[in-house]
Amino acid sequence: MTDITIDHVTKNFAIDGRSVTAIDDISLKFPSGSFSALIGPSGCGKSTLLRLVADILAPSAGKITIGGTPPDEARRRHEIGFVFQDASLLPWRSVMDNIALPLEIAGGPIGDGPRPETLIRLVGLSGFENAKPAQLSGGMQQRVSIARALVLRPKILLLDEPFGALDEITRQRMNMELLRIWQETGTTAILVTHTIGEAVFMADQVHVLAAHPGRLVTTIDVDLPRPRALAMLQTPAFNHLENAVRAALFGDELKAEPEPAHG
Amino acid sequence: MVGPVVFVVVLLALWKLAVTAFAVPPYIMPPPEAAWTAFLKEADKIGYALFFTLRNAAAGLLVAFVLAIVLAAIFVSSRKVTHAVLPIVIGLRTAPVLAIAPILIMIFGRGIGTAIAVVVIVSFFPIMVNAMKGFSSTRKNALELMHVLGAGWFKTFIKVRLPFALPFIFAGLRSAATSAILSAMLAEWLSGAPGLGTLILDASSYRKTGLLWAAVIVSMIMAYTIYWLTTAVEKRLTAWRN
Structure with a gap:
C-alpha cells in the first residue's frame, strides 16, 4: 500500500535574504492507487509540493510520508517516478x-x-x-x-504539468493514454496542472490551491466512472464538476458583475 | 580538402614572392625550396626531434586534461574548496614559466618530467575554466531527474554532468592542444632536452635557416593536425547537438 500523506507542511524559500512562504501549512492525503490532481494559479506552490514529495526539496516544517516512510527512503528505493x-x-x-x-x-x-x-x-x-x-x-x-x-515500476507517479506544452488535441490523447497506463500499473499518481478540464477528467480528487502563500482551498471529489471516456467531457456531470473547481479557483470574482464600459 | 591545399599553395607563393621581391638574404628568411631541401636532407633528424616533442606534448596534454577535469569537478561541487584552492591555481598559472624553470628542472629533471610540467602549466587552465563552465551549465531538470532516480554524485557526474559539459571541455581542449606543441618546445628551450624546439634553437645558432624553417613548418603542421583531430573527436562525441 503506497498512500502519500502530507502533514502540516510549510515550505519557505530565502529570496534576496527575505523568507518567502511558498507553501503554508498544507495537509493532504493521497490514497493508495488513486489519481489526484493539484490545480491552482502560478505561485500556489503546486510544483513545489510535488518536489517536496519527490524529496527534491525538503519541507521547512511538517512531515511527508510515502507508504509510511519518509520521501528520501522511497527515493532511494527507486519508488518514485517523476515526469x-x-x-x-x-x-x-x-x-x-x-x-x-x-x-x-x-x-x-x-x-x-x-x-x-x-x-x-x-x-x-x-x-x-x-x-x-x-x-x-x-x-x-x-x-x-x-x-x-x-x-x-514506481509505487508513486508524480506528473508536473507533463502535457502543458502540447496542443489541445495531442494533450487529450496523451491524457487518455496516461490514464490507461496508470490503470494498468496501479500506481498512486499526482498530477499538477493549470487546466480545469484536465484535472477533472483525470483525477479521483482535485485539490484546489490558492497563491501567496500557497494553501489548500478545497478538495473536490470526482465521482465520474472509470475508465474515463472522451464522451464524458460533454456530460452535465462533467460541467458541474468543472464549475465547482472554477468556483473554488476564482471564489468571489465569479459573482462580481462585469464593470460597465466607460464611454 | 581543396580549401587548405589552395591556402598552402598561396602561402608558399607569397613566401617565395616576398623573399625574391625584397631580396631578403637567406640568413634572415630562406626561400621555401631551401626549407624543402633541408627537410629532405635532414628528415630523420627532424623526425627524431618531432617524436620527442610530440610525445612530451601528448603526455603533458593528457595529464593537463585529467587534472583540469578533476579540479573542475571539485570546484563546481564545493564552494569552500574553490575559495581555498582556486587562487593558488591561478597564481601557478600566472607565474612566468621562465622564472620557475630552474625549480621545475630541479624537481622533474631535464627529461620528459619538466616537459610535462610546462605543458600542464600552460594548457590545463583553459580546459579547467571551460570544464567548470560546462559542469555548472547542466540543465536543472536533468539533475533533479537523477536525484529522484536515487543516483549518487558519481553516476550523476558520469551520466549527466560530463556529457552536458563536453562541448565546453572541447572548446578548452582545442585551445590547449594547439599551444601544447609550443609549450613542449618551450620546455626544451628551458631544459635543453632533445626535440623540435632544441632543433630550432640549434639551427638558429648555426645559421641553418633552411633547417630552421623546415622545423618551424613541421611544428605548425603538427599543431594544425592536433587541432583537426580534436575537432574530429568533438564532432563524433557531441553529434547530438545538431
Missing part, C-alpha cells in the same frame, strides 16, 4: 537508452518491472527505439519521459 514539465531527456541518448537510464542507476529491474521494449510499445513509440530526442515531436518526447518514469 517533468519538459521531457528532460538526455539528448545524446536514443529513445531506448533514455528509457533504460533508471535501470542503469538502480542496477537492474526492480522486481518484475517492465522491460524498456514493452514500455516503448505501451507509449506507442514502436519503430523509434533508436531515434534521438531531437528527432521527436514534443508529444513523443513526453511519451519517452513517461516510459522512463515507469521503467522501475
Whole structure:
C-alpha cells in the first residue's frame, strides 16, 4: 500500500535574504492507487509540493510520508517516478537508452518491472527505439519521459504539468493514454496542472490551491466512472464538476458583475 | 580538402614572392625550396626531434586534461574548496614559466618530467575554466531527474554532468592542444632536452635557416593536425547537438 500523506507542511524559500512562504501549512492525503490532481494559479506552490514529495526539496516544517516512510527512503528505493514539465531527456541518448537510464542507476529491474521494449510499445513509440530526442515531436518526447518514469515500476507517479506544452488535441490523447497506463500499473499518481478540464477528467480528487502563500482551498471529489471516456467531457456531470473547481479557483470574482464600459 | 591545399599553395607563393621581391638574404628568411631541401636532407633528424616533442606534448596534454577535469569537478561541487584552492591555481598559472624553470628542472629533471610540467602549466587552465563552465551549465531538470532516480554524485557526474559539459571541455581542449606543441618546445628551450624546439634553437645558432624553417613548418603542421583531430573527436562525441 503506497498512500502519500502530507502533514502540516510549510515550505519557505530565502529570496534576496527575505523568507518567502511558498507553501503554508498544507495537509493532504493521497490514497493508495488513486489519481489526484493539484490545480491552482502560478505561485500556489503546486510544483513545489510535488518536489517536496519527490524529496527534491525538503519541507521547512511538517512531515511527508510515502507508504509510511519518509520521501528520501522511497527515493532511494527507486519508488518514485517523476515526469517533468519538459521531457528532460538526455539528448545524446536514443529513445531506448533514455528509457533504460533508471535501470542503469538502480542496477537492474526492480522486481518484475517492465522491460524498456514493452514500455516503448505501451507509449506507442514502436519503430523509434533508436531515434534521438531531437528527432521527436514534443508529444513523443513526453511519451519517452513517461516510459522512463515507469521503467522501475514506481509505487508513486508524480506528473508536473507533463502535457502543458502540447496542443489541445495531442494533450487529450496523451491524457487518455496516461490514464490507461496508470490503470494498468496501479500506481498512486499526482498530477499538477493549470487546466480545469484536465484535472477533472483525470483525477479521483482535485485539490484546489490558492497563491501567496500557497494553501489548500478545497478538495473536490470526482465521482465520474472509470475508465474515463472522451464522451464524458460533454456530460452535465462533467460541467458541474468543472464549475465547482472554477468556483473554488476564482471564489468571489465569479459573482462580481462585469464593470460597465466607460464611454 | 581543396580549401587548405589552395591556402598552402598561396602561402608558399607569397613566401617565395616576398623573399625574391625584397631580396631578403637567406640568413634572415630562406626561400621555401631551401626549407624543402633541408627537410629532405635532414628528415630523420627532424623526425627524431618531432617524436620527442610530440610525445612530451601528448603526455603533458593528457595529464593537463585529467587534472583540469578533476579540479573542475571539485570546484563546481564545493564552494569552500574553490575559495581555498582556486587562487593558488591561478597564481601557478600566472607565474612566468621562465622564472620557475630552474625549480621545475630541479624537481622533474631535464627529461620528459619538466616537459610535462610546462605543458600542464600552460594548457590545463583553459580546459579547467571551460570544464567548470560546462559542469555548472547542466540543465536543472536533468539533475533533479537523477536525484529522484536515487543516483549518487558519481553516476550523476558520469551520466549527466560530463556529457552536458563536453562541448565546453572541447572548446578548452582545442585551445590547449594547439599551444601544447609550443609549450613542449618551450620546455626544451628551458631544459635543453632533445626535440623540435632544441632543433630550432640549434639551427638558429648555426645559421641553418633552411633547417630552421623546415622545423618551424613541421611544428605548425603538427599543431594544425592536433587541432583537426580534436575537432574530429568533438564532432563524433557531441553529434547530438545538431
